Amino acid sequence: MLTTRIKNTGREQRVEASMQSLSGQDFKALVDLHPKAIMLSGLDATIAYVNRQFEAVTGYQQEEIVGQTPSILSSGLHSREFYADMWRRLESEGRWEGLIWNRRKNGETYPQWLTIYPVEYEEGCFYTGVFMDVGELTANDERLAALAYYDPLTELPNRTLFQEFLKARASRRNYDKTCFAVLYIDLDFFKSVNDLHGHDYGDRVLKEAAASIQGVLREGDVVARLSGDEFAAIIELQDESELEAVCQRTTQAFRAPMVVDYREYFLSASVGAAIYPKHSDSAADLLLKADRAMYAAKTAGRACYRVYSAEESEQGQHQQILSEALVASLKTSPEEFSVVYQPQYDLSSGEMVGMEALIRWRHPKLGAVSPGEFVPLAEQRGLIHELTEQLVRCITADLDLHGVTGGDSMRLAINISARQIADGRLEDLLEPFFARLRQSGWVPELEITETHLMNLSRTCLDKLKDFGHKGVMVAIDDFGTGYSSLAYLHTLPVHVLKIDRQFVQRLGPERRDSRIVGAILGIAEALDLEVVAEGIETEAQRTRLQELNCHRGQGYLMARPLPLASLEVI
Structure with a gap:
């Protein structure tokens, strides 16, 4: 029989009766050797028995705790409504599980993952509380149990545990006057790392990213990995003015390249923030508003932060509506997509020498959507291959319908995303398409943005080289906006440099941009590359480009x- 003597005579009788129901050495051994802390209480909520792990976690010895009520462990951080809801669920569902902040004997508060359920034993009924300290991962058995609440890659709390932390933090509103902020952090361009270098490298980059985020936050702040390349944090603030410095440190942590196995990866972070209680006193609503603020940061150009505002939130909601519409259109409404063609000219003779195919999307409700909006969305949602399929389909249909030929020398250029090069579906899509172009006398050309081209793996570069061997021209689009080095540029399997329009628009005889364009032309001549200037809008710009050859x-x-059908081509 399990017996525990306590000094209070009234409590002694209740506890003694409880222990009679718990008789049996086998049962005692089972409870004492369990890897998690266990507390048994009677229906009157008096603690009847605790195991050794309970003593280790809480600091209370059995003789100190038996006969007390569980309120002795309370941290004072939860509201009455929290406990009332706990008991309602326990009575209605027969079980309660969640994160709760309790206090050790030494006064330290800590988070525990607690499960409560009733147990009938030898005609008696007890409430069993099983918990573990989720603030520390030490013992192997505790670590195994924590896999449901921690991300195994970064060892940060996962979404489930973070939401519980956030709910517990928000419930302290009746006990202190401090404020805090929720950060929602999304890594820009991370999907390209996975697509181009594989998930093994991607996982290592994620671990480095997690360490970078932890490195700029302070002790006591909670950081979690929500999913994929998305992180969140609870930031304690003495004053709202502190938030700006925290957000700046977070974005600046990704300004330098991340180095994994001596290889550099260029990422950035878009950060959204929502402040408690200014923006909401609800845990779920705070996280949602921080998420919307993060999308506002992405809309602003990425690599920056935004604090929640209703106006920018509307813009984020627009992006979400647009994203959902794009998914549906790509899957069910191909007729909404079409292609227009912008001619390219020889600047010395004025003759048309090729054209660039540009995809367009007209939605029945949203109207004509700018490519500057839907193309990045397709990349973010992993739908860029499906968009390229529509581009190829439309071009093929146009050529079949109008019988337009290229005269064996004119080029027809299409844009592809760098991440597609690692996609095995790309070659299956483009090989028959290129064959169709050659059949009509066109020379195929692929345009890839410079920034993304600089991060291609050797395998992807070899694929581009194979395209070149098959007669496909490869162009660097938006040249001048990335990080090309001359040594790296020399090794790229490219044939054409396209000068970004921002340099062309500022051209003038004494302007610095003229010297930049001249330098690009000099590089191209040394590397035997052709140069195409984009965005020529004035006669002065064309004249200056002609002067620069x-x-x-x-x-x-x-x-x-x-x-x-509207172009005058061969």
């Missing part, structure tokens, strides 16, 4: 993008 150009001055 730029080879080709495109822009509204010569021709706007038009349907194929």
Whole structure:
């Protein structure tokens, strides 16, 4: 029989009766050797027995705790409503499970994951509380149990545990006047790391990213990995003005390249923040508003932070509506997509020498959507291959319908995302398409943005080289906006540099941009590359490019993008 003597005579009788129901050495051994802390209480909520792990976690010895009520462990951080809801669920569902903040004997508060359920034993009924300290991961058995609440890769709390932390923190509103903020952190361009280098490298980059986030936050702040490349944090604030410095440190942590196995990875972070109780006193609503603020940061150009505002939240909601519409259109409404063609001209002769195919999307409710909006969305949602499929389908249909030929020398350029190069579906899509172009006398050309091209793996570069061997021209789009080094540029399997329009728009005889364009042309000549200037809109710009001996150009001055039937081609 399990017996525990206590000094209080009234409590002694109740506890003695409880122990009679718990008789049996086998049962005692089972409870004492359990890897989690266990507390048994009677229906009157008096503690009847605790095991050794309970003593280790709480600091209370059995003789100190038996006969007390569980309130002796209370941290004072939870509201009455919290406990009332706990008992309602226990009575209605027969079980309660969740995160609760309790206090050790030494006064330290800590988070525990607690499960409460009733147990009938030898005609007696007890409430069993089983818990573990989720603030520390030490023992192997505790670590195994924590896998449901911690991310195994970064060892940070996962979404489930973070939400419980956040609910517990928000419930302290009646006990202190401090404020806190929720940060929602999304890594920009991380999907490219997975697509181009594989998930093994991606996992290592994620671990480095987690360490970077932890490194800029303070002791006492809670950091979690919600999913994929998304993180969140609870930031304690003495004053709202502190938030700006925290957000700046978080974004700046990703300004330098991340180095994994001596390889550099260029990422950035978009950060959204919501303040308690200014923006909401609800845990779920705070996280939602921080998420919306993060999308506002992405809309602002990424690599920055935004604090929640209703106006920017509307913009984020618009992005979500647009994203959902794009998914549906790509899957069910191919007729909403079309292609226009912008001619390219030889700047010395004025003759048309090729054209760039540009996809367009007209939604029945949203109207004509800018490619600057839906193309990045397709990349973010992993739908860029499906968008390229629509591009290829539309071009093929146009060529079949109008019978337009390229005269064996004119180029037809399409844009692809760098992450597609690692996608095995790309070659299956493009090989028959290129064959169709050659059949009509067109020379195929692939355009890839410079920033993404700089991060391609050797395998992806070899694929581009294979395209070149098969007669496909490869162009670096938006040249001048990335991080090209001359040594790296020399090794790339490219044939064309396209000067970004921002340099063309500021061209002038004494302007610095003229010298930049001249330098690009000098690099291209040394590497035997052709140069195309984008965004030519004035006669002065075209004249200056001719003076600099730029080879080709495109822009509204010569021709706007038009349907194929409206172009005068061979």
